Amino acid sequence: MRQGQGAAIAPRDAAITVRGLRKAFGGQPVYSGFDLDVRRGDILAIFGPNGCGKSTFINMAAGLLPADGGTILYHGREVRDVRIGYVFQNYREALFPWLRAADNIRYPLKRLGLPRLEIERRLERLKAGFRVRFDLQRYPYELSGGQQQLVSVMRALAVEPEVLFLDEPFSALDYETTLDLRTLLQDVLKRLGVTTLLVSHDLEESIALADRLLMLTRRPTTVADDVAVELPWPRTSATLSEEGFVTLKRRCLAVFEAAVAGRA
Numbered sequence: 001m002r003q004g005q006g007a008a009i010a011p012r013d014a015a016i017t018v019r020g021l022r023k024a025f026g027g028q029p030v031y032s033g034f035d036l037d038v039r040r041g042d043i044l045a046i047f048g049p050n051g052c053g054k055s056t057f058i059n060m061a062a063g064l065l066p067a068d069g070g071t072i073l074y075h076g077r078e079v080r081d082v083r084i085g086y087v088f089q090n091y092r093e094a095l096f097p098w099l100r101a102a103d104n105i106r107y108p109l110k111r112l113g114l115p116r117l118e119i120e121r122r123l124e125r126l127k128a129g130f131r132v133r134f135d136l137q138r139y140p141y142e143l144s145g146g147q148q149q150l151v152s153v154m155r156a157l158a159v160e161p162e163v164l165f166l167d168e169p170f171s172a173l174d175y176e177t178t179l180d181l182r183t184l185l186q187d188v189l190k191r192l193g194v195t196t197l198l199v200s201h202d203l204e205e206s207i208a209l210a211d212r213l214l215m216l217t218r219r220p221t222t223v224a225d226d227v228a229v230e231l232p233w234p235r236t237s238a239t240l241s242e243e244g245f246v247t248l249k250r251r252c253l254a255v256f257e258a259a260v261a262g263r264a
Contacts, residue, residue, distance in 0.1 A: 015040040015195040020070035029220040041193040045206035048216030054199040085156030089168040091149040095140040102136035126154045146177035166198040224259040
């Protein structure tokens with residue numbers, strides 16, 4: 001079995017194919033011959049010890065950071081030929097403060113040269129899908145942290161991406177807001193069938209949002225476990241205390257502790 005490859009994925013079903021990925025910093029390897037297949041429409045959560053290269057991986061996958069070797073292909077295409085969306089951890093720096101929330105969402109659509117009516121159609125569809133109840137005519141600094149991050153998510157999805165990258169999108173938010181956004185996000189992603197890579201430092205969140213959980217070791221990074229999260233959708237706050245969730249979390253926690261201790 002290749003690193004990172006759990007249940008066999010037929011080539012026609014793989015939205016993302018990673019082969020022989022290599023990356024080092026200061027001569028110290030992070031990834032060395034890393035392979036991975038991600039099924040079309042899956043939400044893949046990536047979890048591991050601090051500094052293991054979670055964000056490094058999705059930044060390479062998104063084309064924001066060059067790899068030292070290997071390939072990352074999307075149905076055989078390079079990332080530059082793929083429509084992607086990216087939600088950053090720091091929502092305060094992700095939005096343009098001089099643009100109203102609605103114009104932040106419109107911005108990438110204008111860059112694509114879409115007609116005004118199509119832009120407004122997408123904006124209204126996103127507002128309905130995320131059940132937006134706050135005023136999108138306000139500026140980012142007039143919104144709460146959760147509202148700003150929701151605008152960031154809407155902007156990323158406005159381009160109708162083939163792949164969505166989420167880099168610890170809820171880590172700066174309070175728990176109540178995080179639960180609300182998780183519920184909204186899972187509903188939209190599963191309804192749209194967007195292939196998603198989620199990096200999180202929160203094990204509960206990783207399990208709650210994922211179809212599959214990739215657990216990584218310390219550097220040089222390998223796969224400690226590749227876990228199918230076969231819990232029913234939708235997943236609510238009640239899911240977090242159900243037996244299946246608790247059992248899976250206990251298993252993953254044991255894998256994580258072994259990875260931290262260097263036993264994985």
